Amino acid sequence: MSKQLDYHTIHKIFERFQDADPEPKGELDHLNAYTLVVAVALSAQATDAGVNKATKDLFRTVDTPQKMLDLGEEALIEHIKSIGLYRNKARNVMKLSRILVEDYAGMVPSSRAALESLPGVGRKTANVVLNMWWRHPAQAVDTHIFRVGNRTGIAPGRDVVAVEKAIEDHVPAEFQLHAHHWMILHGRYHCKARKPMCPTCLIEDLCPFDEKTQAPAPKGSS
Structure with missing residues (x-):
């Protein structure tokens, strides 16, 4: 579990998430x-x-x-x-x-x-x-958010309630509405459980995770 990131670093992270995907959507189909x-x-x-x-x-x-x-x-x-x-x-x-x-x-x-x-x-x-549905800035912490919150230091916590509270306390208000979607999608497609895609991660330089996946060495290198 990484230490809690400072406000400015968290702001930079969510600025990048927002630039990459301004209106993230949940992936469950529904009508109402x-x-x-x-x-x-x-x-x-x-x-x-x-x-x-x-x-x-x-x-x-x-x-x-x-x-x-x-x-x-x-x-x-x-x-x-x-x-x-x-x-x-x-x-x-x-x-x-x-x-x-x-x-x-x-x-x-x-x-x-x-x-x-x-x-x-x-x-x-x-x-x-x-x-x-109601567009409240509520944070639904699943396994992806729990992992991302702890690895990155955005919202470290020993259980889902602690991570939820850390998101509410430390993610800037302007990003609260979409915070859990950005974190879920990041965990699902990039910061994966077994082999995170650190070399191509858009927040790699801001993330303090100790066990980052390294880019493969170029062919022919010794």
Whole structure:
């Protein structure tokens, strides 16, 4: 775990992220706040690509809590059985859909506490929905952000809550809305777990990570 970077270095890092990708987007397909909640709930221990494949046909006809209840749990399972833990996830989706219909008139609430009260919706899921749909500067810390935050010193912490707080405390306000997307994408495609792509990283000179991947030696060199 690297030490916490200073404000000016963090500002430079996010300036580069912004220059490279001014409007980063989440990679889970969704149509509205409800389908976003379902997609994020399904994404636990699954890839975004796998969830998108499973929900492609589902979301064509099921885009509200009531339609999900009308579909039924067994039919939902048929759509999502390629996803890990699909039975438990299907059960939670049906439960949260019923709560949304009965307690929220079929609408997705915009408060973290209300979102976290839904079955299968934890803090990370709630923060994704708050950020992507309601455009709150909420930080949804996944394994990619946890790794990037600690390696780079942008937001070091021993658990996801500590990393979330470090992002909120140390990333300049102007970058807060997109911070978690930039960090997720950087971790997914560049700062990978096993072999980070340090030689081509746009923040390599600002990153204090001790175990950077070295560029391969030119052919013929001794």
